[in-house]
Amino acid sequence: MDLPVTDQWFIRERIDSRITLLTEPHVHPFLRCNIWHVRGRDRDLLIDTGMGISSLSRAARDLFGNQLTVVITHTHIDHSGGAYEFDGCLVHKLEEESLRLARDYIPLQTESWPQDVRAMMEEDGPAGEWVITARPALDFLPEKFELRKASPAPAIEEGHIIDLGDRVFEVLHLPGHSPGSIGLWESDTGTFFSGDAVYDSQLLDELPGSDKAIYRKTMERFLDLPVSVVHGGHVGSFGRARLREIARAYLDGRKLNQNT
Numbered sequence: 001m002d003l004p005v006t007d008q009w010f011i012r013e014r015i016d017s018r019i020t021l022l023t024e025p026h027v028h029p030f031l032r033c034n035i036w037h038v039r040g041r042d043r044d045l046l047i048d049t050g051m052g053i054s055s056l057s058r059a060a061r062d063l064f065g066n067q068l069t070v071v072i073t074h075t076h077i078d079h080s081g082g083a084y085e086f087d088g089c090l091v092h093k094l095e096e097e098s099l100r101l102a103r104d105y106i107p108l109q110t111e112s113w114p115q116d117v118r119a120m121m122e123e124d125g126p127a128g129e130w131v132i133t134a135r136p137a138l139d140f141l142p143e144k145f146e147l148r149k150a151s152p153a154p155a156i157e158e159g160h161i162i163d164l165g166d167r168v169f170e171v172l173h174l175p176g177h178s179p180g181s182i183g184l185w186e187s188d189t190g191t192f193f194s195g196d197a198v199y200d201s202q203l204l205d206e207l208p209g210s211d212k213a214i215y216r217k218t219m220e221r222f223l224d225l226p227v228s229v230v231h232g233g234h235v236g237s238f239g240r241a242r243l244r245e246i247a248r249a250y251l252d253g254r255k256l257n258q259n260t
Helices: 093-101 115-123 212-223 240-252
Strands: 011-014 019-023 035-038 043-047 067-071 087-089 161-163 168-173 182-186 191-195 229-232
Touching: 067 087, 212 240, 229 240
Parallel strands: 043 067, 191 229
Antiparallel strands: 011 019, 019 035, 035 043, 161 168, 168 182, 182 191
16 A cells, blocks of 8 residues: 555645634545534534544544534535435435445545546546545554444524524535535525535536536526625635626636646
8 A cells, every 4th residue: 555644634724713624635626515513602513524534533633522413515526425424414404325335335436437527627627546645543444444324413494493502504405416405504604505506616517416407597597696705525615706706607608727
């Protein structure tokens, strides 16, 4: 095994006094999901869980002191891999079965990925033999890695409310990238956690389960969403003007310069 071992699988960045971003730097950028932790008065919110290669609950145990609500924005492996560590994950009803049965698995060997998906991956950086550049432990064998089944809570839909005591988020159903893609919208502050429905890089609408016509309706919705900040499922955060620019470019069939 030629992959080195790292003692720090996750890194974190404090966005403000209430929001922390966790990422997996040794995962290829195409799969490097943004994992968001939001501190609330009565409970905390965790949005997505990364690949599940190393234990998120252990790495961030100091953050997870309060009661924790875990939301999976969609069940692609880079967002749902660590869901098995948490009981009662919230996921849209269209992807509840996928989470429960771990259906979105794909091996870590890049040769196992469809050629068209590998081409998309290489737009974000060269793809080697593995989608990871290190191992979290000496005994971790990437060829043995599998997506684990998780335990979802009763499935959620558009309009579901997540109340942290002093912050309230509304679930928005934003299909197109996947059937059950959701975002979390806080109207009081204009804060929007968008998952993979929108982020400031190449938007994927040709994956299994993607639907371009439905995605256009989601993009139309973004034109009027009065956001202050968008915290996406990948790469950096951005504001309302950029959200409108990304949505308009998609609707016009244009490719934007990426702010990655």
